[in-house]
Amino acid sequence: MSRTGRRIVILGAGFAGLYAALELERTVARDPGVEVLLIDPQNFLLFTPMLHEVASGSLDPSSIVVPIRETLRRVQFLNAHTTAVDFAARTVTVTYGADRRARTIAFDHLLIAAGSQTRFPPALRPHVHGMKTIHDALVLRNWLIGLLERAEIEEDPARRRALLTIAVAGGGFSGVETIGAINDFVHEVARHYPRVSAESPRLVLIESNDRLLPEFEPALGEYTAARLRDAGIEVRLRTKVAAFDGRSLALDAASDAASPMPLAARTLIWTAGVGPSPLIESLSLAKERGRIAVDDTMAVPGHEGVWACGDGAAVPGPYGKPYPTTAQHAMRQGVQAARNIAAAARGQAAQIRPFRYEMLGQFAAIGRHRAVATLFGRTFSGFIAWLMWRGAYLSMLPRVDRKVRVFLQWTLEMLFARDTVQLLTAENMRTGRIEELMDSARAAESADQAPQP
Numbered sequence: 001m002s003r004t005g006r007r008i009v010i011l012g013a014g015f016a017g018l019y020a021a022l023e024l025e026r027t028v029a030r031d032p033g034v035e036v037l038l039i040d041p042q043n044f045l046l047f048t049p050m051l052h053e054v055a056s057g058s059l060d061p062s063s064i065v066v067p068i069r070e071t072l073r074r075v076q077f078l079n080a081h082t083t084a085v086d087f088a089a090r091t092v093t094v095t096y097g098a099d100r101r102a103r104t105i106a107f108d109h110l111l112i113a114a115g116s117q118t119r120f121p122p123a124l125r126p127h128v129h130g131m132k133t134i135h136d137a138l139v140l141r142n143w144l145i146g147l148l149e150r151a152e153i154e155e156d157p158a159r160r161r162a163l164l165t166i167a168v169a170g171g172g173f174s175g176v177e178t179i180g181a182i183n184d185f186v187h188e189v190a191r192h193y194p195r196v197s198a199e200s201p202r203l204v205l206i207e208s209n210d211r212l213l214p215e216f217e218p219a220l221g222e223y224t225a226a227r228l229r230d231a232g233i234e235v236r237l238r239t240k241v242a243a244f245d246g247r248s249l250a251l252d253a254a255s256d257a258a259s260p261m262p263l264a265a266r267t268l269i270w271t272a273g274v275g276p277s278p279l280i281e282s283l284s285l286a287k288e289r290g291r292i293a294v295d296d297t298m299a300v301p302g303h304e305g306v307w308a309c310g311d312g313a314a315v316p317g318p319y320g321k322p323y324p325t326t327a328q329h330a331m332r333q334g335v336q337a338a339r340n341i342a343a344a345a346r347g348q349a350a351q352i353r354p355f356r357y358e359m360l361g362q363f364a365a366i367g368r369h370r371a372v373a374t375l376f377g378r379t380f381s382g383f384i385a386w387l388m389w390r391g392a393y394l395s396m397l398p399r400v401d402r403k404v405r406v407f408l409q410w411t412l413e414m415l416f417a418r419d420t421v422q423l424l425t426a427e428n429m430r431t432g433r434i435e436e437l438m439d440s441a442r443a444a445e446s447a448d449q450a451p452q453p
């Protein structure tokens with residue numbers, strides 16, 4: 001790529017990276033002497049607060065992903081994977097295409113916004129579901145329907161029970177929202193499966209702390225546990241997952257209680273651990289609990305022109321503790337980092353400002369049209385909080401077309417029940433020929449590279 005002047009490179013088009021790009025779009029990207037480049041292997045932003053609604057069949061996956069190209073005009077987008085950063089040479093290396101061709105790109109300013117990933121305990125990894133990517137949610141929805149189909153045909157009652165036992169590890173936002181949503185879903189569609197509805201699926205939420213939703217006041221955590229239990233979910237507090245092999249789930253209770261018997265279960269959804277993305281792990285920068293250490297302007301100390309924000313950076317808050325890893329923080333950090341980069345690029349050091357943000361509120365949907373919320377220091381729960389949850393996140397969802405799609409789907413859901421169409425099955429994944437087609441694309445790209453006679 002030729003150099004047209006000063007170049008600002010953003011790694012990651014999640015909440016932090018895309019909002020930084022949108023801010024630069026309005027400011028320095030208008031300057032023909034400045035090139036802004038956004039790099040991500042995904043060409044969309046995933047709106048994670050609504051991810052559980054995809055897993056539970058309430059929303060189509062395409063409604064909660066925001067296309068990058070249609071959202072940006074002046075900022076260039078590169079659909080590639082960043083594999084390395086050379087801070088001394090001031091370059092990033094990216095790979096792209098079926099044969100993972102590499103390209104080196106120079107930068108004057110670099111914003112690292114590569115986010116986080118689910119951290120699975122290595123022994124559990126082959127057996128557990130994640131709940132972080134759009135693929136996780138799609139696979140989970142199809143997997144749940146597959147379980148119901150399989151249980152319906154199963155003659156053996158013990159095996160049927162194991163198929164219908166679904167556990168979620170982690171009682172934070174994502175665990176609570178996931179179990180609430182999939183409990184509603186499996187019970188709603190179970191009526192189409194006579195054997196399954198006679199037995200009723202069993203859902204278990206496992207949390208190592210003594211309460212759910214530690215991000216909220218204790219009373220809202222207790223309210224959540226009570227409502228989940230009302231909905232038939234077993235809530236096991238002060239309990240850890242000890243082992244899971246896809247068949248048997250061993251649990252460790254707190255030291256004062258006897259460890260419970262292992263559960264026969266086929267499904268464990270892991271929401272109990274998040275860590276920085278592999279790119280961030282690989283960078284030789286100072287870290288705090290794996291997140292890049294930055295100052296309060298989001299500059300990386302000792303590396304002029306290098307900045308980091310979002311889940312992958314430990315941005316110090318007013319009391320020294322890093323800000324929490326939420327979308328609300330990531331998008332605002334992205335905007336402020338972009339303003340600081342623009343100021344630095346223009347040589348206006350006095351315009352570089354610290355990041356400060358006081359969270360106005362937070363929400364968690366807990367199933368059955370209920371949620372818990374805090375807003376402007378007040379707490380809300382039940383149906384009213386659920387309406388607030390929907391209103392707040394619908395307004396935060398970028399792009400009018402996405403808002404309309406989600407609104408229409410929510411409206412349709414009130415009129416028509418969710419269905420049990422299973423588009424991804426083990427069989428159609430095997431026969432889908434994607435691997436064969438990718439092999440063919442790799443061969444074609446390698447042939448293109450070979451010297452011509």
Ligand SMILES: Cc1cc2nc3c(=O)[nH]c(=O)nc-3n(C[C@H](O)[C@H](O)[C@H](O)COP(=O)(O)OP(=O)(O)OC[C@H]3O[C@@H](n4cnc5c(N)ncnc54)[C@H](O)[C@@H]3O)c2cc1C
Pocket residue numbers: 011012013014015016017039040041042044045048049050051052080081082083113114115116131132173174277278279309310311312325326327328329330331363
């Ligand atoms: C299920 C779930 C529900 C959530 N609900 C809420 C909620 O209700 N409210 C809330 O405020 N927060 C919520 N969060 C948290 C929120 O999603 C994160 O805090 C937010 O996504 C962080 O933004 P980010 O830009 O730092 O990272 P991300 O959004 O993770 O984006 C990082 C981007 O970097 C890209 N990337 C990674 N590696 C590379 C590489 N090597 N090269 C180039 N690009 C790369 C990724 O593809 C991705 O697009 C939820 C999270 C989950 C998982």
